[in-house]
Amino acid sequence: MKVLVVEDEIKLQETIVEFLEREKIIVESADNYKQALNKIISFDYDCILLDMMLPDGNGMSLLKELKKLNKTTSVIILSAKDSVDDKVEGLLVGADDYLAKPFHFAELLARIKVALRKNLQKGEDVLRYKNIKIFPEDRLVKVNDVELKLNRKEYDLLYYFMLRPERVFQKTTLAESVWGDHIEMADNLDFIYSQIKNLRKKMKEANSEADLQAVYGIGYKLI
Numbered sequence: 001m002k003v004l005v006v007e008d009e010i011k012l013q014e015t016i017v018e019f020l021e022r023e024k025i026i027v028e029s030a031d032n033y034k035q036a037l038n039k040i041i042s043f044d045y046d047c048i049l050l051d052m053m054l055p056d057g058n059g060m061s062l063l064k065e066l067k068k069l070n071k072t073t074s075v076i077i078l079s080a081k082d083s084v085d086d087k088v089e090g091l092l093v094g095a096d097d098y099l100a101k102p103f104h105f106a107e108l109l110a111r112i113k114v115a116l117r118k119n120l121q122k123g124e125d126v127l128r129y130k131n132i133k134i135f136p137e138d139r140l141v142k143v144n145d146v147e148l149k150l151n152r153k154e155y156d157l158l159y160y161f162m163l164r165p166e167r168v169f170q171k172t173t174l175a176e177s178v179w180g181d182h183i184e185m186a187d188n189l190d191f192i193y194s195q196i197k198n199l200r201k202k203m204k205e206a207n208s209e210a211d212l213q214a215v216y217g218i219g220y221k222l223i
Contacts, residue, residue: 033057074115161222
């Protein structure tokens with residue numbers, strides 16, 4: 001799961017990021033409109049936590065840009081404004097939920113999970129592809145109804161592919177999506193090959209009908 005936190009209050013932004021990372025969620029952040037828009041255009045996110053009041057723009061404008069880009073990302077508005085009109089406006093423009101500040105982090109996490117189930121899994125609690133099932137809330141993977149043991153990154157990779165089967169992804173896209181902003185510290189992308197190699201081996205040993213196929217000169221896809 002990859003979340004973008006768009007929040008100009010740096011202390012709050014950092015607190016949210018730290019909390020979500022402890023929950024084993026990949027997190028990126030932006031503290032202004034321009035930075036957030038560039039990230040939204042360049043990368044896919046499972047959920048965006050969006051502050052309405054940004055120093056160089058408006059959260060509503062970002063919601064409209066998401067619509068133009070045909071992005072299906074879940075959006076939860078975070079705002080100090082708690083009026084009915086503001087909530088209605090945000091939901092009509094395309095947000096999935098609205099959370100007034102201050103809020104409890106347990107509630108924020110619960111709302112993220114609900115929004116993901118609605119948008120990415122079309123209301124289902126289980127992701128299915130061929131004979132693989134993923135139970136996102138439990139971070140559990142089963143092949144032929146037998147649990148497949150994966151490490152954190154292997155799970156994140158498979159989850160990302162399962163949300164977008166048969167679509168080709170470049171190594172850089174996979175790295176950004178699974179490792180987030182931390183990818184900037186990497187010298188190269190060889191670790192992507194290593195993780196996919198290990199994941200493919202485990203899938204094969206579990207008699208998975210699905211496989212991760214290398215597309216020469218581009219990247220990988222789930223087939």
